Amino acid sequence: MFRKILVANRSEIAVRILRACREMGITSATVYSDVDRDALHVRYADEAYYVGPSPARESYLNIERIIETAKKAGCEAIHPGYGFLAENAEFAARCQEEGIVFIGPPKEAIVAMGSKTVARRTARAAGAPVIPGTLEPLSDEEIVTKAREIGYPVMLKAVSGGGGKGMRLVENESEMASAIRMARSEAKSAFNDDSLYLEKYIENPRHVEMQILVDKEGRGVYLGERECSIQRRHQKVIEESPSVLMTEGLRREMGEVALKVARAAGYYSAGTVEFLMDANRRFYFLEVNTRLQVEHPVTEMVTGVDIVKEMIRIAAGGDLSISQDDVQMRGHAIECRIYAEDPFNNFLPSPGTIIGMRLPDGPGVRVDRGVFEGAVVPMEYDPIIGKLIVWGRDRVEAVERARRALSEFVIKGIKTTIPFHVRVMENPLFLSGDFDTTFIDTVFKKMEGERVPRLMDIALGTVAVHKYLEDVAPKTASPVQVHAESPWRLYGRKLQLRTGLW
């Protein structure tokens, strides 16, 4: 086993991996940019090294600087987390050249699967059903022509895509020019590759993916599916396992297809094979994510397998610790991603300082997070600041747990997706399992107007503000003259007045 690992990431996923290291008794190191000196992962790691200015491409995406840091710190392996360098074949290759183990798949598999068009060809060759579309990157003109052939609506996708970046649903030709421009620009800045391809848009699609683990000897298992159909901007917001659509037979079929695709690509490590499923439970290969997924905890909760630790063991050359028979799914898990975004304003980013935070706990509740009370959520990186994952004996109990946990979850100072999740966990369509990837645009938007405060809330709010002013603000001031930045300051001021010490 490795003695020291570099975690080349930030926020909740860095902390998640650092926790695995701490549990395994492996010394951990991590990296940080200017704006992240005070981030949680820096405090959590055994060692932390500065790697450059705040923009990701000057720090977290700076391959040479990260390799150099790993070597200087004496790390035998690097875990890239998700995003940043996680699916960067060049980085995996550089690790190999320097004799550092890349905790992920071999670079050849990243190349093959990283190109969505190669992935589609590989999957088709392995016998997996694929969505009608192109298998090659296209020019602007080709896109327009091909789209007419396939028939609208179509999905425009980045060849190097992932996480919904550089992806656009195009309903008709008049939207195409603007969609191409935006998609290429996003793809360029996210992956430094603006090539696009085209797929038929599956109506009322549901996103169902299969988690796999394969060791270097090629022994593989599938850990069951995750349904990730609740998305905004083609990025997942809620995931669950199992999927309400799934049957035992279908799971076996999809699991075996997933392993077949992985084998065809010479894959090892943890990975996810994504599918779209239509209303008739026909599934189509979508892509392979050659990395740890944000939503891996739902699978961990139903299977009891620690996916991060398995990745580390596999990378160290260890055998897979489980066989397919050992994989028993128990109960139901749901993940609610906590984004620093305003769900009532198109999920617009809401960076800033977290001035207060209370986390849920108790039975069946897991929180993975990258922030703390007093933390600054910078605008430079992904908006994910944490995840709530709940487990229940069945889906009903999981939803009840989610509701209860969300009622305990408080983040103050920035907007988050917590109130969004509260609404979804009470939505009849979500509860009945009758939803698809259009849920947020079609169902949630209609709920936005439902925020009508009761007279009681006004009474409670006013009396609490009165007490707040009485407790923490100077007695002489009019309430409108108080300029608060931090409740702590007001609190301090009040204590000062009361005790007369200063």
Next chain:
Amino acid sequence: MFRKILVANRSEIAVRILRACREMGITSATVYSDVDRDALHVRYADEAYYVGPSPARESYLNIERIIETAKKAGCEAIHPGYGFLAENAEFAARCQEEGIVFIGPPKEAIVAMGSKTVARRTARAAGAPVIPGTLEPLSDEEIVTKAREIGYPVMLKAVSGGGGKGMRLVENESEMASAIRMARSEAKSAFNDDSLYLEKYIENPRHVEMQILVDKEGRGVYLGERECSIQRRHQKVIEESPSVLMTEGLRREMGEVALKVARAAGYYSAGTVEFLMDANRRFYFLEVNTRLQVEHPVTEMVTGVDIVKEMIRIAAGGDLSISQDDVQMRGHAIECRIYAEDPFNNFLPSPGTIIGMRLPDGPGVRVDRGVFEGAVVPMEYDPIIGKLIVWGRDRVEAVERARRALSEFVIKGIKTTIPFHVRVMENPLFLSGDFDTTFIDTVFKKMEGERVPRLMDIALGTVAVHKYLEDVAPKTASPVQVHAESPWRLYGRKLQLRTGLW
């Protein structure tokens, strides 16, 4: 199902039950004493009612006041938690008279099992092995005579005992007079019954207990065992499931004995049958706890069954939702009780104000708690303020998780058992499973001296104090002149100086 339940308790167990109510969609009410107006359970419940002054016998033990509160609030059932009125047959009877459902066993079973001597007779009749000793309450003189017959060492126990109260290990006759006096005094104040009985002391005993669930139709299951051998003052501090001693056959045998004893007593609801196990895995019936146990979460984590919800369903007349075949134990769970006590000073109580708190989270970690940052831990009640429960695929992973979670767990302002748990999770005897109920007195006491701070800690501590003074204290003051009560105040003061606003 009930529409409204009164939770007649406080601290972490009240919050635990209130959470179950919230998940089940049941309106919850709770009670509080003078000192508990600001307790977490008051804020967490849908409704909260004042029931009297701080001493428990004037509030939480005031049967008539609690019955009256339940009626006034329109509660159909009362959950007593553990401690206080949980094993009080008179209270169960009064609930019945008033048409309120007592969420627990029938009063007859409480009477039978509550008297430890009747319990021993019932268990013996049901074919359970019992420890040699008396089956009747004894006078002081009878105790001395009987102890000579049985042979020292002996255990002196309260007939109405529980939770280690009124219990004394007596090594020889010279200690007997003082032991009797202390045990009777404790028993009197804890149970209002100072009668005592005697048992042979089993050498190197291990405490193994069986969790059962029985519905009103008499259908019962056992949910596997918990080992609770790490104790101080005969009270559990660490519990785990499964026990390292257990075999599948032994578990079935003990589980069936447990259900047999329960049936003989006409028992229903959740309950725990406690056994002592000697070095040869011979087990002896110890007692039945006719209530929810502090350590129920370890069983919940390995079986996936929510014991509190099952209790509520059974009380409402529902069928047990699981059969013995449904009970599958998965992995290993460990509970570390967080007491407001100083582990380096004989576990003496440490009430006070919690000025800072950070809780562990992430995979496999559950925290149940009754406190928050800013909460006052009163001296009037039990020292338990929370519990850390961890789960792992096996005992090794569970211990690794416990260590990791403990490293994240911070409580400031009062002393707690956190540093004790850190040491136990690194102790070779605990790790190998080679320990018994004498562990704290024999093994842990020797570790106390091992707290040697390194020079590095002094450098770190001093520079942090320097920064603390620089950041939050007035610049002009000498460090020794700062009289801090709360870091918030200092923080406020500093901001004030910096911004010059006041």
Next chain:
Amino acid sequence: MTYIATIEGISEEHRVEVIPVGDDKFRVIINGNQELLLDVRRHGCCVYSVLKDGQSYELDVDGGGDGEYSVLVGGEHFHINIMDEMKKKLLSILGEAAGVATGEVTTAMPGMVVRVLVQEGEKVEKDQPLVILEAMKMENEFKAPCDGVVKSVKVKEGETVEANAVLVVIEPAG
């Protein structure tokens, strides 16, 4: 003390009288006709526990700049604007004088200016893209609210802007 409370997005005003009656208890009279007796306690820093005839509520209060408080109750964040009656009168005298500037294109989120697509003096059509802003890896396109002429461009590429910043001002056509 009497407060005038309004909630974000709802124009209705509520007159809330808060009368301390000792022991952390308050008589609250809403709009002169509804009366409540509330037991209010602060837990730690700025969490409030309120009891009303046994009903238990948990609230969070923050802010206070210009009488604007953020209140969290039952999982819902509300902005309550609270002012005392004196201030209220003052504002009603001053009020309604300030008109709303038209043609200002503002951003609700902070971010970095990735691209500026128009210049001062340029003619633009409704929905024509003006500026692209990026924050947290998300690109956001700001479009012209109406046909018109670009009066001024307030930002440059590479620049970081705060929430509510004006990006471009359009002089509406006609």
Next chain:
Amino acid sequence: MTYIATIEGISEEHRVEVIPVGDDKFRVIINGNQELLLDVRRHGCCVYSVLKDGQSYELDVDGGGDGEYSVLVGGEHFHINIMDEMKKKLLSILGEAAGVATGEVTTAMPGMVVRVLVQEGEKVEKDQPLVILEAMKMENEFKAPCDGVVKSVKVKEGETVEANAVLVVIEPAG
């Protein structure tokens, strides 16, 4: 700034020089011979993140009354007594004058006096129970530290006492 740091239970004194070198960095010299460069940041209220050549440490600091700080590092709570050199000199002049009172029976925990078993003037033997205190449902018996006579009883039954309170004073025999 130079501090004299001692850790609870360890008599050894350490001279720690802390020299700010800008950018939240400090040069720390321990006992004149060991030198470290530390990068120190406060996170939220009173958690500190310290980096030393990449090594990352998390600390908590509280307290401050009379130079006594509670420091939590690596899961271990330490009391560090810190004073500047001036104060140190002063104390060394005043020090050693105050003797330790013998025969005082004190309590490390706060609690309620359940029973007082002796009266003033009563003769007691070593280990004879004097007072029973209860806190958090635990009874604690306080015994005579030596043979002697009860000089004074400082508490009554039913009374609540703070930590470190004197319960009984014994005049040692002989």
